[in-house]
Amino acid sequence: MIEVDAPAGAEPGPLRVLVVEDDEGDWVLATEHLADAGLDADLRRARTLDEAVTMLDVDCVLLDLGLPDAAGLPALERLLAAGAPAVVVLTGLADAHAGVAAVAAGAQDYLDKSDVDGERLVRSVRYAIARRRLEDADRALYRSVVREQETTRLEQALLPRPAVPDGTIELAVGYRAGRDGVLGGDFYDAVARPDGTVLAIVGDVCGHGPDEAALGATLRTAWRTLVLAEVPTRELLGLLERVLESERPSPEIFTTFAMVAVDADRAAADVYLAGHPVPFLLGPPSTMVSGARRGRALGIPVRGGWEPLRLELGDDWGILLHTDGLMEATLAGSSDRIGKAGLLAVVDESLAACAREPDGPALVDRVIEGVRAAHGGDLVDDAAVVVVGWHA
Template sequence: MTANLSETLTLLLVEDDDGDAFLVEELLKQAMAPPRIFRARSLHEARSKLTPEIQCVLVDLSLPDAARLEALDEVLALAPHTAVLVLTGLRDMHMGVSAVQSGAQDYLVKGDVDARLLARSIRYAMERKRADVAQLKLVQAELTAKENARLERALLPGPLLRTASIEHVTRYLPGSGGTLAGDFFDTVQTPDGSVHLVIGDVCGHGPDEAALGVALRIGWRTLVLAGQTGDTLLRTLDSLLRAERKDPEIFTTLCLATITPDLTHATMRLVGHPPPVLVRGSRVDVVPGSPSGPPLGIFPDAEWSVLDVPLGEEWSMMLYTDGLIEATVGDPHEFLGVDGLVALVRAHGAIDLDRLIGHVGALSDDLAVVMVRRRRA
């Protein structure tokens, strides 16, 4: 009777006994589409033949250079994403259970195998492996999503605002990798009525950079609530960055803004960061004088100049990380850029974050945006 292998597969048979290997090969020749079979007589030889094209490994547990589960463990380590079927002469049910518990998809005794059973076991082994890999990816995705949610709550907190005269809108999108990086922002209104904003970007991607962003964001909020501003605040954050970073080459860009209690004027420091976009009446432009100093973590004696920005009675302001201006627009090789961002805001007639983000294409980096607008009385 014809065995049920309906497509041509590529198998690796790890078997030192020529007679047993011949038997397996003859049984598989009866399949509807006989597989391509590579043979290895030892574990050492199998190492060089376990290439990505191998879809299933049939391994004996009695090899000249490996005994019992040692051979299986080695094969599983070498080919973690490949189905593995144990095929041996040992009639030991405990060994079979142990083999499956160790990671094999099935366990067959040579003397009990016919063509149909062997073909079916190979097919089932491959399907079980696919299911295992899919389940592992699902679990990893769920863990990543939970970790991202925890980091996002720390990186992107709600604003501490008491005034109803300020509209505050934020957006955050992870880059193409899907994992949070070190982009962060925060907004705090102090008892004197001043509104303080920060947006920052830790260079690099990964959990270490995200954790560093959390530390800097919390450090900034703590310092602002304690009444620290200006260069004192920046030098303290610079010291915090140097103490917490895993690599001495990691730096952080920042944009700091303080809006006066009457909401008509702002002072800013652009710490190696892209300039905010301002809409004042019908005029759309960026903060001049960018940058006002280098990023944190580069020069221990860095200084940052203060940028005075008149706002007037009617205004909106957008702070963002470079993931926005480095996003593609139109041509996959064309970046939005600061000029393109200003042009989009002008075309929209206002800062509309959803329309703005919807206009850009692929993100190569995390994108964080904060928009504040003075509400009309």
């Protein structure tokens, strides 16, 4: 008996072979050839192409190009379009050139009916299945490479290099993709204006996936463009909402947003919140910024705008902006979330660790890793962190 390798992870068993043949004599001949060669096969028959396209849950199809309802390459093309697995085309002697054309069109092999025996038929079926599996693996690898390239491009758009050349400002950013490794809608940025004002943001498009990541990249790019164009800070969120409404795939999509605008003298800052978690003023002990001026999320069709909360900062300060993937992570072995209090504790523990080990990981990395440790593994949702600070 000829052995045929099973797919990885599959149980060994007979090959499922569909013979698409209307001629009784050729059907009997094909079954005898396969039996003579000792192939362990589960043979199925379709007499027409219409019947065959409903029976494609097989390992290989033996296709006659002369059927009552289809002939020649159109028959093969229709079968392939219907999702056929490996296909071996059976041709008559006068149609040998059609066999070559069939392989070019997507068949794995072809055989001349007048010059085939059991050994050749089984070998062709076996090789056709192997070639199809290799083709499927190549396509999967190609899709993986393309997906990785797309992810890299989105990452560059979502997570840019902050444009803050002023060395008096301490700026750190961090990001961790969710458990599946696919970028979501979290984004951040920081830009210095010519007058010395420094603006930093974090944002979060509702949902998780490539569409949300693409929309987040668009909003982040639009925000930087508006800032560099020196649009007044108070007008930024309204204009961003117009971008969101024109670019989102459906009217249900909204975006939360937190923005800090640090004065040129570094003594005060304005905080704008659009439905987003409040930033933290770094300690120790760290505290939460008041949410009294929090406005609605961008894209929510209700009244209300975004008024800034004025913070007097003094000579030594730090502000931590974050997305909700940190607070909403659950504690290991529990359905309870880390929450605001838990995240504050992680932040202060990270600050203490930075003080003990100043040459160790940055604060943003310690915070993200601290939440991950409390969660007991990779986070389900994306997490972005931006820290802005100044020391007199």
